[in-house]
Amino acid sequence: MNQASSSIWIAPPVLAAIALLAFPRPAFGVQSYAAATAPAEKVTFASDIAPLLQQKCQACHQPGGIAPMSLQTYQEVRPWAQVIKEKVTTRIMPPWHIDRSVGIQEFKNDISLSDEQIAMISRWVDSGAPEGDPAELPPPVEWPDGSEWILEEEFGRPPDYVIKTSPFSVPASGNDQWWMPQEVVDGLDGPRYVMANETRPTIESRPVTHHANSDVSNFGVGKPFDIYPTDTGLLLSPGDTVGFNIHYFPVGEAVEEASIEVGLWFYPRGEEPRLKTDGDKNFSSYRRTEGRQAQEMVIPPNGTITTQGIHVLQTPARIHSVRGHMHLLGTAQSLEAIYPDGRVEILSRLFWKHNWHITYLYEDHAQPLLPKGTVLIVTAWYDNTANNPANPDPDTWVVHGRRTVDEMSHMWIGFTALDDEQFTVLVEEREQLLQERRLAQQRE
Numbered sequence: 001m002n003q004a005s006s007s008i009w010i011a012p013p014v015l016a017a018i019a020l021l022a023f024p025r026p027a028f029g030v031q032s033y034a035a036a037t038a039p040a041e042k043v044t045f046a047s048d049i050a051p052l053l054q055q056k057c058q059a060c061h062q063p064g065g066i067a068p069m070s071l072q073t074y075q076e077v078r079p080w081a082q083v084i085k086e087k088v089t090t091r092i093m094p095p096w097h098i099d100r101s102v103g104i105q106e107f108k109n110d111i112s113l114s115d116e117q118i119a120m121i122s123r124w125v126d127s128g129a130p131e132g133d134p135a136e137l138p139p140p141v142e143w144p145d146g147s148e149w150i151l152e153e154e155f156g157r158p159p160d161y162v163i164k165t166s167p168f169s170v171p172a173s174g175n176d177q178w179w180m181p182q183e184v185v186d187g188l189d190g191p192r193y194v195m196a197n198e199t200r201p202t203i204e205s206r207p208v209t210h211h212a213n214s215d216v217s218n219f220g221v222g223k224p225f226d227i228y229p230t231d232t233g234l235l236l237s238p239g240d241t242v243g244f245n246i247h248y249f250p251v252g253e254a255v256e257e258a259s260i261e262v263g264l265w266f267y268p269r270g271e272e273p274r275l276k277t278d279g280d281k282n283f284s285s286y287r288r289t290e291g292r293q294a295q296e297m298v299i300p301p302n303g304t305i306t307t308q309g310i311h312v313l314q315t316p317a318r319i320h321s322v323r324g325h326m327h328l329l330g331t332a333q334s335l336e337a338i339y340p341d342g343r344v345e346i347l348s349r350l351f352w353k354h355n356w357h358i359t360y361l362y363e364d365h366a367q368p369l370l371p372k373g374t375v376l377i378v379t380a381w382y383d384n385t386a387n388n389p390a391n392p393d394p395d396t397w398v399v400h401g402r403r404t405v406d407e408m409s410h411m412w413i414g415f416t417a418l419d420d421e422q423f424t425v426l427v428e429e430r431e432q433l434l435q436e437r438r439l440a441q442q443r444e
Contacts, residue, residue, distance in 0.1 A: 043124040044132025045074045051138045052121070053077065056094050056111050062143050066221065072140065074131045081129040088118050095222060095356045099332075099349035106363040146206075149263050151198045151225055159198065159263030161188065163216070163242055167257035170208045170248045176403045177208075177248040179258075185240040193233030193273050196265040198225035205258040210247040210404070211357060212260045218280050218323070218412055219260070220357025226279065229320050229364065232416055233273035236264065249404065275422065280323070281415040284309040285333065285380035286400075297400035297407060299329060299384045307409060309378040316423035319368040321414030323359040324350045327407045328390045329382045329398060335411060337368065338375040354390055359412070365433050369426055380409035 043049070053061070053071050061071035070076050077084070087093035096112035098105070113121075124130070144150055152158050168179040199219035201209040211220040216234060218226070228234065248258055267273060285307045286297065299305050324333045334349040347368055348360065362368070370376075386394045398407050418426065 042130070043120055043127065044130050044136070045077065045124070046132035046134055046136040048120060048132075049077070049124055050074075052113075052117060054138060054141050056113060056117075058141060058143065064146055065143075074134075078129055078131075081125045085122055085125040088113055088121050091118075095353065095358060097351040097353055097356065097358065098360060099351060103334075103346045103348040104362060104366050104368075106366040108361040108363055109359075146203050149198055149200070151196055151227070151263070151265065154227075155196065155265050157265075160266045161192075161236075161264045163214075163262045163264070165244055165246065165260045167259050168246070168248065170205075170255040170258045171250050172252055172254040174250050176210075177250070178402065179244070179246040179248060181244050181246075183242045183244065185236060185238055185242060188236070188238040190269075191235060191237040192266040192269070193271070193276075194228070194236055194264050195233055195267050195273075196225065196227040197234075197279075198263045200224060200261055200263075202257075202259045202261065204255055205248075205260070207251050207253075208248045208255050208258055209260070210249050212244065212246040214244045214262060215242045216264065216279065217262045218359075220323075220325075222356040222358040223323060226321070226359065226414070227361070228277060228279075228414075229275075229318075229367070229416075231274040232277050232320070233267055233275075234277055234279050247402070275318075275416050275418070277414070277416040279414070280321070280412040283311055283335075283376060283378050283411045283413050285378040285409040285411070297409075299382050299398040299407060301395045301397060302385050304381070304383050304385065306382070307380050309410075311376040311378070313370055313372060313374045313376065316372050316418040316420065317370045317374075318416045318418060318426060319347070319362065319370065319413055320416065321359050321361045322348050322350070323357060323412040324352055324409075325357065325412060326352045326354070326380060326382075326409045327404055328354055328392060329384050329388060329407050330354070330380060330409060331383045331388065332381045333409065333411060334377075334379045335413070336377040336379065337370060338377065340371055340373040359414075361414075365430065365437060369423065369430060371423065372420075378409075378411050382407060382409075 057071050059065070060067040061069060063070050069080065071080070084093075091112070094111045094113065096110065098107070098112075144153070149158055163183050163185070165179070165183060166181045168177070168181075170177055194216065197217040199212055199214075199217045201212070211218075213219070216236065244260065246260060286309050287307075288309070297307065322335055326333065330352040332349060332351050335347045337345050337347055339345070350360070384391060384394055384396075384398055388394070392405065398405075400406060400408055402408070
């Protein structure tokens, strides 16, 4: 089932309205570049490629960014032209690992390139990667440096509250390191609702930080922040204890005081959002019986396996995001819904790349609305053969474990439990929204 999928418990005539064009959200401070999808007789860096790089690439490819090279000026980009063509035509870059052939395709943070944009880059490279008229270059973007909060521009202010973990000493060499501090919330004068969070390791901690999860946030490479739907918040009260699960890995140089900072943006004081969320919820891809794991994770040498977790929703729910998690042998995961009436829908299928922990934020009109009794199936695929380029040793048995060389699989799902009345209201609002979108599309 492709992007015409339902993802909502509504009458069949309304389902067709979901098959609408997506409206990707550009990087903060960068205007959408519609011209990239229009045919051009001559493609140049100044008029065509530079605006596209600003929108899709420079958030990482800038001085001090996480990418290995900067792609801001023609002089920086030109030597990499052939590599850029190879990476975009194979869809390795920009990193966006949603299966484009199935499931929901409408996301707020979609940084993938369209087929037309890829073709444009290829034409530019094949024609010798001309610079064009420098007067046609877009103004340079002032990207936040490593000391700034990414969401500060989005909200027009720094975070309202920051939680910093107690320090941990990471040795220069050795095995995976875990740190699970408990931090007490102090300094608040009353309960507040979180509308967004951003997690960042301190600058000296960034090379050794693999991922960092907590009761109020989750962080991995490619996933620095969460913004909840506009009607939804997470409650934080004075005296709450926020638990962290941080995975560090030695990289050759000791870090004596590795630490994580979590910035929180609140709703205005006294404002209570309509819906309350617990944030990301962990859905395992292993079958369980009475709370115990009933499916063993044992991957034989030169073999492949599949695991599957089954979760029955005890209340209605809305899903606003999905993020995979596996290790080196993981190749893909899927999230599937079986509705109470027997309908089956693949919500999303993710190809897994261990170096990227991307949260996929569904557009408001595409966020799955699931009735009580819906069965969510999380399926994971693993490849312990030489065909898996991330596999360090296909001749080794691999079992479940927290170490990078072990394997695991679950999905972090942005999840809001609903009561029956809230669910009914959201379904009615969704029907109205889809109807408005359908009429707007007819007028175009």
